[in-house]
Amino acid sequence: MRYAETGYNLEIDLSRGNIERVETDPKLTEHHLGGLGTNAKILWDRVPPEVEPFSPENLLIFSAGLLGGTPAPGANRTIVSTISPQTQLMAYSMMGGFFAPELKYAGYDKVIFRGKSPKLIYLWIHNDKVEIRDASHLQGKGAVETQELIRQELNEPKAQVAAIGLAGENRVYMASIEQGRSSASRLGVGAVMGDKGIKAIAVRGSKDINVARPAEFMELSNEVLEYIKAREEKPIPGVMPILAGLGSPQEMKIHDEKWHTENFNWGNSRTRRRDYWTKDVEEKWRKTQDNVRTRLISCYNCPMKCGATISVPGIATYMMKCFSKLTYTMAAYSDLDFGFKIAQRATEYGVDGFSTPQVMAFAVELQEAGILTEEDMAGCPSDNEGRFYWLLDRIVRREGIGDVLANGTYWAAQQIGKGAEEYAHNNIKKHEQLPLKLGMLNPVYFLMYSTGEKINITQIEGQFPQAPFPTMEEREEFVKDWIQVPDEKFKDYLLKWDFRGEYSNPYYPTVEASVDIVDWQEKMHYIDDALGMCAGLSSFPLKPPYHIHNYPAFISAALGVDMDEDGLSLATKRNRTLIRAFNVRRGLTRADEKPPENHWKKRFPELEAELLDAYYKFKGWDNQGVPTRESLEELDMAYVAEDLEQRGIIK
């Protein structure tokens, strides 16, 4: 019997309609842990760099993490991996909700799709019974609507369904996969799903998930719950409210949006409105939110309440998480009421709540600059909100100018020309980022923005405060019970860090300290993404219940292996390096490793080069960001070195 994992993957060949249940090698789990780690290994082995995102040779992998479905609170993430049409690099988008545990209970760790279905289908997994079913009647249906239609059709109210909307069917580069109260939004995984002809995957499982050392595992899980309770009573003082607690930022709970509305940029990351948040706005937004929010809700086996059901009168109910309430609002320079309304339609279409509003704002800005012509925008209403609805409809249908915009700001700008590139100014590796533009270069964030393989800043950070605390008393108070640090030196970094003077950005944290901090933050995310743990209880918030010191015990008790901190660090370094090698093999170079040009007003090219050099060196890469043979051998991945040598990438 296998512990924690089921030991089986489902292999679906859509071109031939073939379904296989394949036993996996437990050694791979020890090497890569699971989830993202083993996904990366499969992609490395089976998807050579010539493969295009919309090729039948591209794989689309849905994976539960190693701890998914076990009692470990918050282990519910589904990791979706493929080649991104947006970046042409590895996409690993993730979603919470209920899909991953259900998949494990059905007896599978992963579903791996290859090929392309000649017609629209959905996959129905019911324990050992797996079938490819016709979905032609679901064509054009909303992503939320589809989930319910499939449950009714199967007469399985407990089935968990991951579905795409119209955007995915039409291969819109920002198409998401929606499921439960969650979605895998970033990097166009929904477009690949649509390209393969998959409308949805429904799963229902009633098998056991076993852990090797039950008493130990339960004690650890109980400790996590206890810690969550204690932490609830002790929010972190001196940081913005959404970061004071655990979970993903509590956007559905809080009303005070001063920080976001005054620090993030409106439009397509265009205007900072420093005095936006007035008493009147606060009162109006509070009312709006209270009126539409029915209930705060959770993902599987998690006490946090990061999402909400949203019912705007006259519009179908949907579920919202995190930040989408502001993305449409701010892109359109509108108000919260508009944000909640348009997000419902966007969710049914199945689009990424970060990229989509920015692409629409980009179009509006191009129109106002005369780059998009009247002909391009023919039929567009003249009112601001109407214009956004119109653009959304065109994009997901790929009609007219929408067909161009559906490729995201980077590719759309190239296609439009006439200076449109100037307006696509918020990308990293061809992908839209948070609309945050600041004053002074922050060395830690510079590294995370530049080098993050996820190409998604919001889930690379965490663990270390985003800004220094003003007084020494506050700093000392913060480090007092900071048990999560991997090493005491991190406390010292924080104690010294100041707003002004010698110990302030950009020269402090020092290059060395910045690399250490980034490595720690990144490591925690790589662990979570392999284990299927929600970042909201681990790598994202300050002082989380899961950390480098208790994770080895969780893994040991679950799997029945001996895992220690060094072993865990090695496995995550292996995963991080493998994804880097995969992307390097697809053409990623040092020249791509940079934040948007105008991200900080004050930049320091020499320091930035020094930071990159030091980071690469620390990781065991050459100064072009390519893993060296020596470091690959240390990680038992000589086969990667050989491949890169044959291709002339390692010289």
Added chain:
Amino acid sequence: MSKVMKKIKTIKVDVDKCNGCRACELICSAYHAEPRYSSNNPERSRIRLIRKPIEDVFLPVYAGEYAPAECMGRDKYVIEGKEYGECDFCRASCPSRDAFKEPDSGLPLKCDMCEDEEEPLCVMWCLAEALTYEEREEEVEEEVMLSEMETGLKSLADKYGLQNLVDSVARMSQKE
């Protein structure tokens, strides 16, 4: 039969507080696994969450007495704009549905308030406080409670007939 004072153990359910996470189902199944906590599977749970988020139905129900026959209740109730089936509130394992049946054997499951624990574990794991444990004293008719095995046997007898059950047990004991 005489009247006696009895300690009644109950779980109070506050549906307004439920966040829909199903930790109650998971921990219940883990607690009742053999050996304890070695496996989990919400399908084996003695509590289940009726969860229809779009309709805002979040209803934890824990297993009560076994019912050998179907009842007449198939009505729909609308409470605060939310539609519930009559069965949604029912705590019985009955012939007409899969709820509260051991998935392998089909035998009925009943909440035992986690026997030797201070509180039922679903209550302990419900940080949303939708479930709270309550004890009260009540004067009740003295009755002989069926043990878990007796409940199981009774359901088998209902399903296959008592005589068939007796015959099977006799055959099995001869084989041994």
